[in-house]
Amino acid sequence: MATRVEQLLAQSVADSIPETPHGSPSIAPSLTYSESADDETEIEDPQQETRRPRRASTRLIVQSPADIQRITGETTSQLVRRCCGGGCCLDLEARRKEGVEYKSVDLPDNEAFRSLLLRIDEVPTRLTNIADLPEQTAFLYPLRKPSSLPSPRGSASYLGVGGDSVVDTSDAEEVLQKLSLEDLDTTIQPPSFVQPHPPHHVFPARIYNCRELTRPGAEKRTFHFDLDVTDYPPGEFVDFKVGGAIGVSAPNNFKDVEEILDLLLVPRFLRDKPVLLRTTKGRWPTVWGDDKARELVTTRRDLLTWCSDIQSYPPTKQLLRVLGEYATEENERQLLLFLCSAEGQGVFCDFRTGPHISILQLLHAFPSAKPPLDVLLSVLQPLMPRFYSLSNDPHDSFEKTADGKQRRLIEIAVSVHETADFRTGTRTGVGSGFFQRQALKFLEARERGEKEPDLYIPMFKGLMANPLAKEFVSDGPMLLIGAGVGIAPFRGFVQRRLKTANCANKVWVLQGVRDSLVDELYSGEWGVHEDEVKRVVESRRGPGRYVQEEVKQQADLVWYIINSVDGRVFVCGSSKGMGEGVEEALVEVAMKKGNLGREEAKRFWELKRDAGQYIAETW
Structure with missing residues (x-):
């Protein structure tokens, strides 16, 4: 006998045209469609492997x-x-x-040793x-x-x-x-033997532009980078994809x-x-x-x-x-x-x-x-390399230089990760610290009047089967839930969607921030219908709410999307707090709207994950 979860899944597949959510009025933002948009689809990699959990x-x-x-x-x-x-x-x-x-x-008498906080009084002989x-x-x-001189060993x-x-x-x-030594400038890229994986080579991408997305007062600084990949070595069988990632050998x-x-x-x-x-x-x-x-x-x-x-x-x-x-x-x-x-x-x-x-x-x-x-x-x-999601649609990101040349750009956002340091109080991570140093050098060079600072990011096309990029489709409703820098790949999703939208092609974004005045990333950069596409939830301003609370508030919308043909729910951001909270909120939505028990609701989302309709990329 089919379980309640299996019956719900079968029903969602049978419904070729989902109904608009009804019941109590939803405060979800709506979407304005473009009648002239082309119905494009993602071109899959010819050598793409079968989907596996990651x-x-x-x-x-x-x-x-x-x-x-x-x-x-x-x-x-x-x-x-x-x-x-x-x-x-x-x-x-x-x-x-x-x-x-x-x-x-006798304990060493220096600040570095004291900062280790070793509780040692005596030790066994x-x-x-x-x-x-x-x-x-x-x-x-x-x-x-x-x-x-002649060799003493003979010929x-x-x-x-x-x-x-x-x-x-x-x-x-x-x-x-x-x-x-090979003829390679190892001040901007690693030696060639650090090749991530054939045929992927580390390429020093010039920083075309850089700016800080956060404002003074934000808990974490976040920088945006435009990287010039016009001269990226040809011959690799994969291309940059919407929602995809690049590897960086920092x-x-x-x-x-x-x-x-x-x-x-x-x-x-x-x-x-x-x-x-x-x-x-x-x-x-x-x-x-x-x-x-x-x-x-x-x-x-x-x-x-x-x-x-x-x-x-x-x-x-x-x-x-x-x-x-x-x-x-x-x-x-x-x-x-x-x-x-x-x-x-x-x-x-x-x-x-x-x-x-x-x-x-x-x-x-x-x-x-x-x-x-x-x-x-x-x-x-x-x-090891660090991986960063693209924050734009790489298929349509070109810039003309002053001399009339066209440059292909990819865009990423990087939040600076800090930990305790015994001398300076805090220090940055390997990857985010490198990006911050490059960003500050770039901004200082621009202040000095340099138009094209000679600064690079050693990167390569991402090797990971990024689930965000893999499950992105041009059809079906889509709900994007993210907080912090986890919102970055969704910007590319929305850019692509707004170019290919039709009457059944809806997209919504729930963005969690601490304070929109200082750390709302990419405000005003989502397209002409941003107010209708995106809802910002602030945790430290006004009444203070978290994005997982908004997920429960938007239960009708969530249930409508996940039970639609080609419907997708994406979650991206930190697993601590946001990721765990959103997962629990989705379970409660399934319990409420599907009349399921807790274990049945968890199983429902597991099956949706296996089907590629629920994708969570957290760290």
Whole structure:
């Protein structure tokens, strides 16, 4: 016997022409249609893969027992046997064991160490289960040109590569050509071996224009970028799509990289000098390359700038073990080894879940720890691309320059993410911080009178099967729900819809903001019918309401759209607060309008998600 949910779904498919919502009057905005609009459809990629579920854009820290061992230094079985899960290991007094001798340790006297908030008074004189020193997988060797003198090994010339390593060759010129830096400006783009995935190459897109979308007083600054992709390399089988995303290979802050090299005592004359990198296994320093050994020529600065993440991940026991191994001050070494031991597990757990800690902060906190750069690179996490949704219709975005040339532009919006910093109070994320630095440089250059500042964004066509772009269609009613920068891709949806609208082609936008006077993104830029298309919900101005409350208020509209042929409900924004609240509001709408129980209502939206009618892209 068919369930109530299945009956509702069958009925929604059978209704070829949905009825206009009725009952209590809805305060939903209406839509004015364009009689002259063309009925266009999205051209699907010829090699597009079949649809599959995808995680939200969150950073996954642990997904296997190997990840747990990498972070904690213990296997899952060891951790389960020793930990009861009650949090008693965080109790300083409870950690003391009878018969165990403790001693005082002088704590480093610097602001960086104090900012770690380590609750350490005394440590055991004998530590057990100290994490093993991790395997070194990256090795740096100096390059030495072959001598013009006869080779002592006979007719074959050779190229010495650090230590006792020797590379035999019958043609020194050919070897030198392979072991030389590529002619690439790595101040604006990463080395070519950081290629995200064939055939996608990182392309330095010039910033054509930039402006700040938020006003003074907004909690988060948001910048809009127009990127010139006219000269994007041809030959790739995908194009920019409405609601799609681009990948950005954002570098670490150049100042932070320089400071880390200073703290590690890497001589300045060596930082940009060609060096041979040999890896024994893994994907690093590529992004999604094969797991294999590699040999390539690069520089120390490029590896630390483009290939290793120096701030996004909490420190692991492997990283602390390396710092402890190379710490020359005994008190620093004891503290670091304590954090890597079974006795220090509680402090370590508290340490990882406390203030956001970067490798730069650790090097300042334990100033005598100066591991070799290649040893440090072996334990740092790879620097991964960041993805940003397009905020325009890329099929119809061109600009004519003063010299009459036509440039193709794509547009994105980036909100600056900030976390605590031990020196400046706050610091920005890798991606958003890079965008903010580029934006401020651009705006300053424009104030100086420069018409085309020489600034770039290293980007590539997004590899992800972006659900927003994948499920966008030119027919059927559509409800777009977003808050913050999550509203950006919907601007492109509306631009496309208003050009292809017909009598059955409706679109509504529910935009959540804190205060429309300071952080309403793209106000006045949605098209000629913006007032009829978009409703803004303010949480910190006037009576104060959240977008999920407006979803429940618009129950008739939601139910009409989701049960229409080709009807779509899109949700985009932060999963905390907005995403969770909207999901709960949609469940309540289904309970009210469909006369369903809570579990049936949840199942209803799950089936709509599987059918591609309910799409939530949250992070």
